[in-house]
Amino acid sequence: MERSIVTTEDGSPSIYVKAIDECYHSTHGARQESEHIFIQTALRQHASKRLSILEVGFGTGLNALLTCIEAPLRELDVHYTGIELYPISGQEIEQLVAFSHPHEDVFLRLHQVTSSGFTPITSHFQLKKLEVDFTQIEIEENSVDIIYFDAFSPEKQPEMWSQERFDMLYKACRPGGILTTYCAKGVVRRAMQHAGFVVERLPGPPGKREILRARKLDI
Ligand SMILES: C[S@@+](CC[C@H](N)C(=O)[O-])C[C@H]1O[C@@H](n2cnc3c(N)ncnc32)[C@H](O)[C@@H]1O
Numbered sequence: 001m002e003r004s005i006v007t008t009e010d011g012s013p014s015i016y017v018k019a020i021d022e023c024y025h026s027t028h029g030a031r032q033e034s035e036h037i038f039i040q041t042a043l044r045q046h047a048s049k050r051l052s053i054l055e056v057g058f059g060t061g062l063n064a065l066l067t068c069i070e071a072p073l074r075e076l077d078v079h080y081t082g083i084e085l086y087p088i089s090g091q092e093i094e095q096l097v098a099f100s101h102p103h104e105d106v107f108l109r110l111h112q113v114t115s116s117g118f119t120p121i122t123s124h125f126q127l128k129k130l131e132v133d134f135t136q137i138e139i140e141e142n143s144v145d146i147i148y149f150d151a152f153s154p155e156k157q158p159e160m161w162s163q164e165r166f167d168m169l170y171k172a173c174r175p176g177g178i179l180t181t182y183c184a185k186g187v188v189r190r191a192m193q194h195a196g197f198v199v200e201r202l203p204g205p206p207g208k209r210e211i212l213r214a215r216k217l218d219i
Pocket of ligand 1: 023024025056057058059060061062063083084085086087132133134135150151152157
């Protein structure tokens with residue numbers, strides 16, 4: 001798949017995939033989008049200090065990096081699982097590393113993880129990477145506190161956004177769990193609701209009117 005590095009409007013880089021004419025992030029600002037949708041709307045809203053986070057579409061590792069930076073500020077103990085079927089190449093990592101300044105060492109460690117077990121990246125953050133097809137896997141029930149749902153759009157990859165996938169993710173969530181995504185389409189919102197989530201439409205980052213936050217209620 002032909003991919004190229006692009007610079008988004010806040011100066012942070014992203015990857016453009018020609019075959020599907022889609023970018024890994026908002027062209028209005030990759031970092032700003034990630035901060036808004038995943039760090040502010042999900043990570044900072046969960047009450048627990050010990051968090052199991054699942055990311056659908058690890059990609060450049062931007063969401064993992066920002067989570068890793070946030071973790072010591074709130075004394076979090078994060079176990080982060082990144083699902084990615086098409087990991088970025090060594091050449092892409094080299095092209096992206098400069099943006100992570102002054103956290104280049106962390107960024108490189110995130111991309112060096114190869115084993116399927118948890119690898120400590122910092123004293124507050126452990127990473128497990130699963131190089132698998134999200135549409136084919138089951139996540140253990142009742143095992144996840146936060147889901148960063150960052151797949152390509154439902155127009156380009158509808159199979160990632162199916163009812164069956166949200167049913168599986170709902171079961172994977174612990175009570176109190178939070179899922180956020182940049183996509184605010186009605187069909188996606190209804191699939192989340194049908195799975196059991198309570199879903200809010202919230203203001204999005206620049207360039208995006210609304211985003212979705214889904215919660216599994218505490219019982
Ligand atoms: C929108 S991008 C994710 C951006 C990423 N979160 C980041 O910050 O760079 C979607 C990601 O899903 C991955 N992907 C596509 N199909 C997949 C599949 N079937 N299973 C797992 N990952 C997949 C792509 O390779 C891509 O990295």
